[in-house]
Amino acid sequence: MRLQSITLTNFRQFADVQTFDLTSDSVRPVSLLFGANGAGKTTFLNAFTWALYGTMSDDVEQQDRMITDSIWRALPIGDSAEVAVEVRFDHEGRDYRVLRSAALRKESDQQGVFSPKVQLWTTKPDGSSETVGAPQETIHSILPRGVSRSFFFNGERIENLVKKGAYAEVQKDIKVLLDLEQVERAIAHLPKVDRKLTADLKKHGGDKASGIQEAIDVLDERETAAQEELKVLESDLATLTEERDSVTDLLRQHAESAPIQAERDAVGNELEEARSARDAAIAERALLVATRGFQAFTDTLSESTAAMAQSLYQKGALPAPLKREFVDQLLDDGSCICGTPLTEHSVPWEHVKDWRQRAGLQAVETAWQQLSGQIAPLSAARDELCDSLAALMKRIGAERDRVTRLEERKSELDGKLRDSRMEDVQALETNRMELDGRIGVKQQRIGAVKAELQTIAKEVDQKTKERSRAVVTDELATKARSRSDLVQSVKRALEDILAIREEDIRRRLDAELKAVFKSITHQNHVPTLSAGFELTLYKDVNGVQLPVPKSTGENQILSLSFVAAVSKLAREIRKERRAEGDSVEDAGTYPIVMDAAFGSLDQDYQEAVSRALAKMAPQLVVLVSKSQGLGKVVTELMPYVSHLGVIETHTTAPGSVSDDIELEGMSYPYIRAAESDHSELKVIK
């Protein structure tokens, strides 16, 4: 399927008739459309699914307001307005035009419910055109609804594709896309053909052959019953397995929360310790200031004291060269050191006594010496005080930071534990074991039924051989027998082909998925498609494969990789078509139309996804806003773009709302003030 164009008529924001050309080739497969929030990107995406399937995605609000509001408002009561979407496309050598439309009569301002009708026309290679009788069914055969979700999608929601449950439907539809469905249908239909043929054999085959045929019929009935039972069993098993997986998930969350709990405890203890270390440092600082704080103010004091003492010393005031105790001794002895007798009130006595006044006391000098000895170390002590204070301040700061950090971490962990809603572990474990038991019983039964089917098949084979040896005289019966043999062996061959195709497709899809995923992500995660076509993601930890809990971003990349892989494989498989004979040139080609394609991915991923998709999709329609699309996305995609457009928003909002978009060096209107709210598809190239 290759899109050629889309035409919208009064379709929600898109008033009147607006067309966008989408024809592209393998060199430039991309159509890029820019639009502001609310411009109608999601509407544009939904226009495709509405035209093809009559449905819009759940995220489209007010689904019953299909006709452009301004058109509806202006419509007189009693008149009718039309809403329509037409998509032109070609598929396997034929051109198609699908038109879904409805006319709605205005009864009130509210738009009523209407039933749109779908029409499909096809143009054959010879140019003749015809109406297709079963339009919806034909569209489903071109692109099944389930698969279409992989090709028309909202990037922000695409991760739903790989979520449990949703995938089962996708899985079913992939069978159509990858040519398994017709084989399955043939295998289901051929026994009915055989029954018709063998009815003739029973009627005309004579006793022996008829008897054998009756036995074969009984075996056939047993086979049908066993197959029915197998189907039921397998579906039960799937349900049980899903249930068990969700219980295991819950248990894993428990296991995940255990380390959080342990970390929170450790952080709690460390926080206590940090708080007391911080308080101790603060107390130490207080003590230091109280006991030695004065030293900080001795800066000028020591200098002035030294200067004061020096000047006293120089004046002879301090200390004296002569000790008073020495003079007193001379006066007591009554003799001078020169031998002169010192008689009281004599001239020498008076002279020596004068010296007594001028002599200093020993005690005073000792004090002075002590004092002068202390002035010098005072400055060193002051420096040391400063250093100690600085060290303490640093310690306090560090402890405060540690406390803050730990408080933050603890809050974070508290929150994590609070948010996980968990059932009791024991109850979960019991539940899991019980489910395991039930799964075991189902698996045993499945094994038994499969063995029974094998036995039946052998017996049928045996009987068929007996039948071929039995003497049949009637010509009709002989013919019926040969035909039945033919049908039987074709059915067996188809069963082989189905098994081969299933395995081949799974293996190739798996390889492709791995390659695409790896080209996008920088994480060492590996996606795997299991034997049951189930999608899982694991990482390799020292040779052990561990499942990875997928994040939204990861799921988006996984889904995009899956879409790209399916898209590529669908084309490849049809190119190498086998039993069905050759297929047409564009077989298995499907467009990818995506809104907000890059969802919440960061820039690196946006770039990698753009690159991967531009190369992998045979046709790509990308809807982006300025903020999503400019930059790396546009740089990656532009070389592949054949159509570039803007969904121009026209708004009645007051004030200066105009905005432009710059593309390839030119400026284009992006948002414009207008008399009615609507959007216009503007083609840039």
Place this chain on the structure above:
Amino acid sequence: MNEEHHVNGGQAVTEGRTEKQVLEELSAEERALLKRVLEIERAKLHLTAYDATDDLLAAVKEILP
């Protein structure tokens, strides 16, 4: 992987066998019918209400008249 077998309708399919091999093991008539059956089924894939029995029966009778 070679020892593994898929069981389908009682026939063991050895891994590694190809679709081409399966086709080659068939007689000309069987091959013709198989191709015809797949063509019919594929052409009517979109019709859920379709009953293939008559068309398939006609195909068988065409090949073995």
